[in-house]
Amino acid sequence: MDVASPLDGVQRSIDALKASLLTALPFVVALVAMVAWFVVGRALQPVEAMRRQVESITANTMHRRVPEPRTSDEISRLAHTMNAMLDRLETSVEQQRQFVADASHELRSPIATIRAELEVALRSADRADWPRVAEGVLEEESRLEALVADLLLLASVDEQDLLHDANPVDVRATTMAEAARSRRVAVTVLPGGAAFVVGRPDQLARVIGNLLDNAARFAHDTIDVSIATDGRTVRVAVDDDGPGIAPADRQRVFERFTRLDQSRARDGGGAGLGLALAKGIVERHRGLIRIDDSPLSGARVIVELPAVRP
Structure with missing residues (x-):
């Protein structure tokens, strides 16, 4: 009896500790989860801001850029890389728009010249010098054909690996x-x-x-x-x-x-x-x-x- 008494006290202490831990553990887990959620959320706020900004960028708003955090960590470097990519995309889009505008103008010019020559000739069809009109139309058609060929070659140069069959x-x-x-x-x-x-x-x-x-x-x-x-x-x-x-x-x-x-x-x-x-x-x-x-x-x-x- 004298030996068992201290062991009973130890067992009661262990039981009490278990009860306390079982009661407190859910609150501790919940507290850790809330702290982790808060810390991770704060850390990912710049990423979310970047995501929202990228989502809002369209072909008409290529000038927008993602916010760059004033830090030197991975998120800051990611934002810088994304902005550099957007710079290249904006340049490419502007070049494409300018190319389309210039090509449209160049293609329109010989077509307008051909149309004008034919309209003038048709107004006085009986007195028109049709061989000369035909020569003028053929000259503009040749220029138009050469322009189309150059545009197609430009496209192929941009897309093809010219050294593939070199x-x-x-x-x-x-x-x-x-x-x-x-x-x-x-x-x-x-x-x-x-x-x-x-x-x-x-x-x-x-x-x-x-x-x-x-x-x-x-x-x-x-x-x-x-x-x-x-x-x-x-x-x-x-x-x-x-x-x-x-x-x-x-x-x-x-x-x-x-x-x-x-x-x-x-x-x-x-x-x-x-x-x-x-x-x-x-x-x-x-x-x-x-x-x-x-x-x-x-x-x-x-x-x-x-x-x-x-």
């Missing part, structure tokens, strides 16, 4: 073939050896052709083409003795539908897509294109492409 291409042979085409100003290809790059022959020919057409549009009477390679890079330089391009415009001329002041007349140029196409194709071939001063006093367009062995 092969070694002799840039000098391609340039010689393009230089042989009839232009207002004769093209001189300076002597040199073969220079090979990996690419699509038709697309590289289009680059050279566009550069020569652009030079012929503004040259007075001289266009020189030089081709050189150091084993790592093939460098093509197209020089003309025209008015040149001001340094401030040397990036802008590669934008789509860009015409400088001296080329605004439609009789002297195309739709302003030639250099944009050349830039797109060159960059898809992992090359660079830029404009410099020419020793002939005009413009020098330089194309650099990775060289390969034949």
